[in-house]
Amino acid sequence: MSAALAAAVLELVRAAAPDAEAEVRVAETTLALTRFANSFVHQNVTDTGTRVRLRMHLDGRTATGSTNGTDTDSLGRLVASTIAAARLLPPDQGWPGLTPPGPTATAGNWDDATADAPPEVRARIVRDFVAAAGGLETAGFCRTHAERLAYANTAGQEVAAAYTSAAADGIARLAAGPGGVRADGVARQAATAVGELDGAALGTIAAAKARAGADPVDLPPGRYEVVLEPSAVADVLTLLGMYGFNGRAVTEGRSFLVPGTAQFDPAVTVDDDATDPAAIGPGFDAEGTPKGPTPLVTAGLSGGPVHDRRTAAEAGTESTGHAIPGGERFGAMPENLFLRPGPGGTVDDLVAGVERGLLVSDLWYTRVLDPKTLVVTGLTRNGVWLIEDGQIRRAVSNLRFTQSYADALGPGNVAGVGSVPAGVPVSWDLGAVSTPPLRLASWNMTGGAAG
Amino acid sequence: MTEFDAAGAAVQAALDAGARYADARVMSRRYEGMSARNGEVEDLTQSEESGLGVRALVGSSWGFAAVPDLTDAAARDAGARAAAIAKASALVPGPAADLLPVDVRTGSWGNPVQIDALSVPLSDKGDLLVAVTSTMREHGADIALASYEIWDTRKWFVSSEGHRIDQHLRECGAGMNSTAIGEHETQRRSYPGIRGQFGTSGWELVEQIDLPGNAARIAEESRALLTAPQCPAGETTLILGGEQMALQIHESVGHAVELDRILGWEAAFAGTSWLDLSRLGSLRFGSELMTITADPTLPGALGSFGYDDEGTPAAPHDIVRDGVWTGVLAGRDSATVAGLPYAGAVRADGYARLPMVRMTNVGLLPGTDSLEDMIAATDEGVYMDTNRSWSIDDRRLNFQFGCEIGWEVTRGRRGRMLRNPTYTGISPRFWGAMDMLGNPAEWVFWGTPNCGKGQPGQIGHTGHPSVPARFTGVRVGVTG
Structure with a gap:
């Protein structure tokens, strides 16, 4: 239906404004999420809907409209109001034109069982998580998501995709100790199909980590060697992608990135790849540009950045297929990040090489102090442990850090890249990051949980 | 079929499917946002969405379903689905749940506005953003941004206890910022705040905050910050x-x-x-x-x-x-x-x-x-x-x-x-x-x-x- 809807909107545009350049993106979405806390399901939701987005360039002016109505009246109103808006605006000098015809890089990963998953499927995964936690209090979510996308424009580009995703993410909570603070352990999994989710395995891991978090000690601020578990690495990669590899930020001088220079440790290879079998999402971006594999860091050498059509035109290059819906102000972003595995083995193997340092599960509430240096502050969460002589000695209270994410992965700073990648669900969105754990030479802890 | 009718149908369907309490909200929202960058409008987005969300309490478990259609059939289906989801929630049950007793209300509410923000001509709004970003560029900004946002939201609420309430909220706001880029870091100044200033208000709020009167100052401050001393520790x-x-x-x-x-x-x-x-x-x-x-x-x-x-x-x-x-x-x-x-x-x-x-x-x-x-x-x-x-x-x-x-x-x-x-x-x-x-x-x-x-x-x-x-x-x- 989505392709037909996109074509119908384009026909309306052609009838009302034959000279307009226009593009239409139609997304039919079903999102269901089962949330649990205090070891029971307390929120359980589903919504289905269609979003039609029209962007139009008319008489040198550009406007965008969207609606979730798919009836004739709604679509007619969308076209008329977007034309009217475009005619009232100042000229758009930087209009980059529409994406020319070309095939999608991938039709997406689709799983019927995920798309049609009834609430009982998610509830059973939650039940397994809760049961496996062995009586510890639990909280988290299980999510299924399906989307059919179609894009068409007046330049002749027509692409479509269908994809599904599923995620489970939860904590087990050890009762508060003498200090009144609980110890939380976390486990999470992202996949393209709900059948891959294993609530029992996740609950078991989360509970074991929570129990290992008992009786934490406070450590003083300072620089520590760290082993970051995949969830923590995912945060580093996400902010690098948003701020560092954002083509607009690079063009404007707001990013540290200098493509072609050795800004990262030789152990680091990162790419954005919608065609990877583990990738979640379509094979084209919000402008209908195919999303091929995009090297961002190759053995420490900076690549990228990623572009949409406008930022590419500003930089004198081609779009890499990373326009995001509604991202005109922020610029392009990678959405399928993969940190490629290294020879470092498991988390335990990485820990074994650390003389004194910290094992960190999650980085939480991370915010950028300055986009150019990519100095970030945040806290550890869901488990941090002291490593001595290659052994995990004891749990540590959460720490605040203030650390440049670019420097953290800089030359000489990556002491190990794990061998097994994990799909980490992005907490605020529907995507995922694939990454192994990392051992880093230095991480700047600037305060304890107590101040 | 009115919005109240659709909400009522969803609530009734949830009750018919076993819910002991249900409520439904029909919401319709129009949005308009424009941004300018360095003296040019870079984006205008107008959107509208409407639909119905229904919440059902079955035993002590909740379910929620939402649909964009306001037909009787779609509303009833959503109500039934919310109840079915609530029953699935009971696979992982919690303690007894209940709702705080309240007086059942019927009523209408809307916030007053002096100038309907959606009615202000787009050309006037665009001229404002272009002017202030141009001013900031002239006074030292490497990147000058300005934007406004407007939300016009209508809600119709019905509950199985007898609530029947409609509301009309009109919100808007605007802001701008100047970024100066140095060799090693960037500095930014925003006005009136990091994202601007917003309220349940009409366009009069945007006029009151006086973006033009502050554009030059924040641009000069962002430039001056690049060479200001670091805040001591x-x-x-x-x-x-x-x-x-x-x-x-x-x-x-x-x-x-x-x-x-x-x-x-x-x-x-x-x-x-x-x-x-x-x-x-x-x-x-x-x-x-x-x-x-x-x-x-x-x-x-x-x-x-x-x-x-x-x-x-x-x-x-x-x-x-x-x-x-x-x-x-x-x-x-x-x-x-x-x-x-x-x-x-x-x-x-x-x-x-x-x-x-x-x-x-x-x-x-x-x-x-x-x-x-x-x-x-x-x-x-x-x-x-x-x-x-x-x-x-x-x-x-x-x-x-x-x-x-x-x-x-x-x-x-x-x-x-x-x-x-x-x-x-x-x-x-x-x-x-x-x-x-x-x-x-x-x-x-x-x-x-x-x-x-x-x-x-x-x-x-x-x-x-x-x-x-x-x-x-x-x-x-x-x-x-």
Whole structure:
């Protein structure tokens, strides 16, 4: 239906404004999420809907409209109001034109069982998580998501995709100790199909980590060697992608990135790849540009950045297929990040090489102090442990850090890249990051949980 | 079929499918946002969405379903599905759930506006943004941005208890910022705040904040910051401007007093709270100067409404009174669990999202001092304003906030401009060190249009009345 809807909107545009350049993106979405806390399901939701987005360039002016109505009246109103808006605006000098015809890089990963998953499927995964936690209090979510996308424009580009995703993410909570603070352990999994989710395995891991978090000690601020578990690495990669590899930020001088220079440790290879079998999402971006594999860091050498059509035109290059819906102000972003595995083995193997340092599960509430240096502050969460002589000695209270994410992965700073990648669900969105754990030479802890 | 009819059909279908309580919201929202960059309009987006969300309570388990169609059949299907989802929730059951008894309400509410923001010609709005970004470029900005946003929302609420309420909220706001790019870092100045200023208001709010009158100043300040001395590290007296105080209230008080967090319902994502319900009414949250209310009746503030999304009429109540923790933000279900007699702070971000506990207008009542009084009374310290970064732990206890600009304060005078000012603290210790508070003339209802919470994610609009304030013994100047 989505392709037909996109074509119908384009026909309306052609009838009302034959000279307009226009593009239409139609997304039919079903999102269901089962949330649990205090070891029971307390929120359980589903919504289905269609979003039609029209962007139009008319008489040198550009406007965008969207609606979730798919009836004739709604679509007619969308076209008329977007034309009217475009005619009232100042000229758009930087209009980059529409994406020319070309095939999608991938039709997406689709799983019927995920798309049609009834609430009982998610509830059973939650039940397994809760049961496996062995009586510890639990909280988290299980999510299924399906989307059919179609894009068409007046330049002749027509692409479509269908994809599904599923995620489970939860904590087990050890009762508060003498200090009144609980110890939380976390486990999470992202996949393209709900059948891959294993609530029992996740609950078991989360509970074991929570129990290992008992009786934490406070450590003083300072620089520590760290082993970051995949969830923590995912945060580093996400902010690098948003701020560092954002083509607009690079063009404007707001990013540290200098493509072609050795800004990262030789152990680091990162790419954005919608065609990877583990990738979640379509094979084209919000402008209908195919999303091929995009090297961002190759053995420490900076690549990228990623572009949409406008930022590419500003930089004198081609779009890499990373326009995001509604991202005109922020610029392009990678959405399928993969940190490629290294020879470092498991988390335990990485820990074994650390003389004194910290094992960190999650980085939480991370915010950028300055986009150019990519100095970030945040806290550890869901488990941090002291490593001595290659052994995990004891749990540590959460720490605040203030650390440049670019420097953290800089030359000489990556002491190990794990061998097994994990799909980490992005907490605020529907995507995922694939990454192994990392051992880093230095991480700047600037305060304890107590101040 | 009217919107009330659709909501009623959904509620009835949920009851028919076994629910013992159900409510439904039909919501219709128009949005318009425009941004300009360096003297050119870069984006205009207009959107509209409407649909119905229905919530069903079966036994002690909840279900929620949303659809964009307002036909009788679609509404009934959504109601039945919400009940079916609630039954699935019972596979992992919890304790008995109930709703705080309330008076059943019927009514209408809408906030007044002087100038309907959607009716202001796009060309006028575009000219404003182009002009201020051009001015900023002329005065030193490497990147000059300006934007406005407008929301026009209508809601129709029906519950199985007999509620029947419609509301019309009109919100808007605008802001601008200048970024200067140096060799090693960037510096930014924003006006009126990090995202602008927003309220339940018409376009008159945008006219009042006077973007043109401040464009040159913030551009020059952003340029000057590149060569200003770094904010020194150490412990000192800290004076915060009103905009940064709004952020301080939002993050370290507003979220901490959300009852769903306190009860553990957000434990895995947004987090919990350091507050323990057993100490409600006795815990010292801050100094005696600290009185914070949650007041959704404040005219023009962004967190104002007539009824929340459970049909509870807007009413103010204390959160902190004279430094003692006295209240929470609650919904009908969480209030029942906690044994509290009030709710009224539940809202949903659109028809497709579950109503949940959200801040209303959580803010400080003013004191008797002024910003100038604070500077004059400070022998050595730092004055900071306009939020730049914010991070706080999952218990809302340990925070580190950065501001766009700071100034030395020495022997009662404002001195040199300082770049990269940050401060850090532990919430009750920090609030306990507040010793001066701005007066009613400095009281501003700051609006935050981007408060994220929930899974699936929801964006909330919250208000934060605040004034400048002074704190002693604060750690400043944390850098990476």
